[in-house]
Amino acid sequence: MKKYKVEKTEEEWKKELSPEQYRILREKGTEAPHTGKYNLHFEKGEYKCAACGEKLFESDAKFDSGCGWPSFDDAIEGKVEYIQDRSFGMIRTEILCSNCGSHLGHVFDDGPTDTGQRYCVNSASIEFNN
Numbered sequence: 001m002k003k004y005k006v007e008k009t010e011e012e013w014k015k016e017l018s019p020e021q022y023r024i025l026r027e028k029g030t031e032a033p034h035t036g037k038y039n040l041h042f043e044k045g046e047y048k049c050a051a052c053g054e055k056l057f058e059s060d061a062k063f064d065s066g067c068g069w070p071s072f073d074d075a076i077e078g079k080v081e082y083i084q085d086r087s088f089g090m091i092r093t094e095i096l097c098s099n100c101g102s103h104l105g106h107v108f109d110d111g112p113t114d115t116g117q118r119y120c121v122n123s124a125s126i127e128f129n130n
Contacts, residue, residue, distance in 0.1 A: 004098075004101045005100070006054075016051075021050055024103060024125050025103055025125050026051075028094070028103040029122075031124055036070060036124065038121075040064065041062075041128065043130055046128070047072075048127050049125070051125075052097060052100040054097055054100070056075055056079045056097065056126065057074075057075055061075070061119075063113065067118070071119060072119040073114075073115045079098055079099070080097070081097070081101070082096075092106045093108075094106055095119060104119075105119065
């Protein structure tokens with residue numbers, strides 16, 4: 001099992017996170033499309049991990065993909081971990097916070113910008129600071 005800078009028991013995570021955040025961040029859940037508070041949020045600032053506060057994405061990397069979840073074309077270097085996900089009969093790339101191992105969403109190779117990436121992130125897994 002990989003060690004992270006921020007290590008907590010599941011009971012500690014349950015006390016610190018809302019039930020929805022715990023389900024998504026710690027149990028690899030997904031929020032319903034078009035329901036997250038950051039889906040159509042485009043203020044200038046930064047997005048950090050809702051579990052540990054690590055900076056993950058800058059607002060200038062955010063775009064409206066129309067997929068129903070907040071989308072970014074790049075992550076801050078070294079802040080996101082990439083894991084192959086073979087659940088639900090698909091092969092995808094899961095993205096985790098590299099500081100605490102919390103589930104953020106998935107990254108796809110169909111982004112419209114020069115990076116070609118679309119980081120599809122659950123709103124419940126991030127917090128915004130301007």
